[in-house]
Structures are given as structure tokens and as C-alpha cells.
Amino acid sequence: MPESDDPRERRSPFLFWAFGWYLRWLFWRKFNAIRIARDGLPVVPAGRPLIICTNHPSWWDPAFFILLQTLLFPGRPGYGPMDAVALGKYGLLAKMGVFGIALDSRAGAARFLAASGRILSDPANVLWITAQGTFSDTRTRPIRLRPGIAHLLRRVPGATVLPLAMEYPFWNEAKPEALARFGTPIPATRDRTVAEWTALLEAELTRTADALAADSVLRDARRFDRVMQGSAAIGPMYSLYRRIRSLLTGQAIDVSHGGRE
DSSP states (O other): OOGGGOHHHHOOHHHHHHHHHHHHHHHHHHOSEEEEETTOSOOOOTTSOEEEEEOOOOTTHHHHHHHHHHHHOTTSOEEEEEEHHHHHHOGGGGGGTEEEEOTTSHHHHHHHHHHHHHHHTSTTOEEEEETTOSOOOTTOSSOOOOTHHHHHHHHOTTOEEEEEEEEOOOOSSSSOEEEEEEOOOEEOOSSSOHHHHHHHHHHHHHHHHHHHHHHHTTTOGGGEEEEEEOOOOSOHHHHHHHHHHHHHHOOOOOOSSSOOO
């Protein structure tokens, strides 16, 4: 892989920082809240590179990764693979640590392993992988993963892999929630075969996604930690009416349906 094609060299820390602030504004506009299941972020071993293995429910996923990276891992550089064709439409993401791979090809698999190996050679780095490889509904079972991440785990025994499930459901507001739940950290080792690693990750990601779904269907914000509040939207005319009434009566208003948690 040419040196100039190294994702670490193409990533711009300043642009990543600036884009992270843009995403805070964008998610504030587009979502009611960003929430992490109350179990929170597991403690991951210090001094080890981190691989976050996720499902792939939405177009929002790469942006959600970058936002979570800025909110949860502010001192660690983040990276992630993406379909090279899709990345060609969003070239700026290459400056965010995203690198393109050709799906369903030996060359693409080789590039994924080479680029990921370089990234994970630095214990400070975080690698986000949508291991399903394609968009898939959060309710689809069984969850099937491509084998690339299993091959990678056999090559980087010093890393830790962390399952992550995501959903973007509509609850009681006009805007959706962005929900995340982390699973149990797993140390990478060479003593499992590719098939064994794939089966283990599928089982752990399924368990994490099922737990998130169980919390999500209850629509109970108390089961989550809110890491960022979005803007409520109940309709501009009705919202204006309530604000004018608040000014006239001196009573505070809550523009959400059912209150904020």
C-alpha cells in the first residue's frame, strides 16, 4: 500500500475536530436525543488498540461513529473502512480517518487487513467496523458478519474488540432518537479460528442488539444515559403560540411531548 494511501496520513486532526462540532449541530437538528443504554461504556483495557464491531442499520452510521468518537473517546484517533464507491461520493470523510475498500474482492480484503493492521499498530487508535458489510434492519435475525473482522482479530492479538448495537427509533417526538448499546469487551487472540471468531462476534452482537431492542421498545428514557440533547419539534405555529403564552403568563414551557429525560 503506497505511503500516501495510509489512512493515518490522510486523516486531519483539525478537520476531524471541526467536523465533530458540525455533527453536534447536525444531530441536534435532526434527532431528539443521543442516548447510550444505562450500562454505559464498558471499561476497556488501557494501552490497547480498540476495535468497535457494529451493526449497520442506517445511512447515519458513519456520522454517528464520528460523533461518538468525539464524545466518548476524545483523546483517541478514530478510523473506519467504507465501501470505496460510497466514499467517492463523500470525499471529505477520508480526512476523518475513513478509508475505502472494494467490497467482495481479494484486493479489497487485502487492503482492509493492511490498512487496519497499520492503524491498530498504535494502541491509541480506535477502528470502527460495520461488520455486517451492508445495510441491515435492526430486527433481522440471525445477524451475519463478514469474515474480514475475524481475520483481523487473529492478526492483532493485542487489541480489544467491543460490540456496539445502534437504532434510530421514533418515540414520542417528531424527531427520532439515536440509541447505542455497548456489549462486553473481548480480547483479540490467535487461538480461535476465523469461523470461531465469526460465530462469537455474531452471538455477542446479537445479544447486544437484542438488549438494545428490549430497552428501545419500552420508550423509557430512564433506561438510557442522555449524552446529548437534540432540539424538540412540535410544529412552528403551535410552538410559537406556547412561547407567547409563556411570556404572557410567566409559566415555563416544555416543548417536548411528555418531558425530557
